[in-house]
Amino acid sequence: MAKTPKKVSERLTKEIRRFQLVLKKAKDRDVNESDTVTIITDILSNVFGFDKYTEVTSEHPVRGTFCDLAIKLDGKIKYLIEVKAIGMSLKENHLRQALNYGANQGIPWVVLTNGVNWDIYKIKFEQPISNELVCSINFLELNHRKQEDHDKVFLLCKEGIANAAIEEFHTHVQSVNRFMIGAIIATEPILSAVRRELRRVSPGLKVNNDE
Incomplete structure (x- = not known):
């Protein structure tokens, strides 16, 4: 499993704690899906390290409908994100929606989240198409100083995506x-x-x- 570089860990130590407070307040207020998307966009920028103006695309079109967010590096979509309101439990029909977006776009990595829970899925393009839950992250339960938790978050960070950390982690999970x-x-x-x-x-x- 890829180790989080020191510079990224320093960012995570600072920003995870800050956004845990943001998420707790949002959960207490039971904010709607649109407001949850706004918070997640800020997390993608401040925690995960993406440029939210050039690397985070909102309302990504997928066959006549739209996926909430898409992460793009070097002009290529790396993963799709389907967002639900922070107070909503992630359910099977939400997962099907997210997986359909990925399958229709030929994108193997999709994330289903309500801001607190982040479920990372790998779509297997075989007959029939299947999927695998690779990692689940509860953002509110992260220890902002713990290396192991940094390594989980790193899977979705810009630096992790650029170095195929999520693929390496998936290979490790399969091997054990x-x-x-x-x-x-x-x-x-x-x-x-x-x-x-x-x-x-x-x-x-x-x-x-x-x-």
Whole structure:
């Protein structure tokens, strides 16, 4: 997993705390979706490091409708963001909406957020199209001084996107999931090693692969 550069960590230490206070006040006031988008645009600029005038696009057109926000670097859209009001729980129909935007645009990374919760999804362009929740961030629960929390936020930062941090993180998650580990354990070299160890601790024991 990519480590957050010192300069970015310094920014996150300062700005995460500041926007936690902004989000708490907004949640207490139960602001609407439009106001939530405004706050998120400021987070994208001040916390994530994007230029909100050239790298954050609002109301991005997608086949006759609009996605709330799109992040663009070097003229290419890196991820789409679907925003819901801060007091609204993120639901399955919201996810379908966000995924449809990404699928229709051929963009593999989409973020569903209400300002507090940030769910990062990877769309898999296969038949049928599927998706995977790669990371969830609760902004209000972040420790603004903790490196581990900085590394999570870094996935969506300008510097992280430029260095493919989110792709690296996704590869790491895939490599340590239980299905991958199970497949590795089931390979013949590992099974042979297990059988040898079992015979060592229990002489005379007979073990086949099915066991």
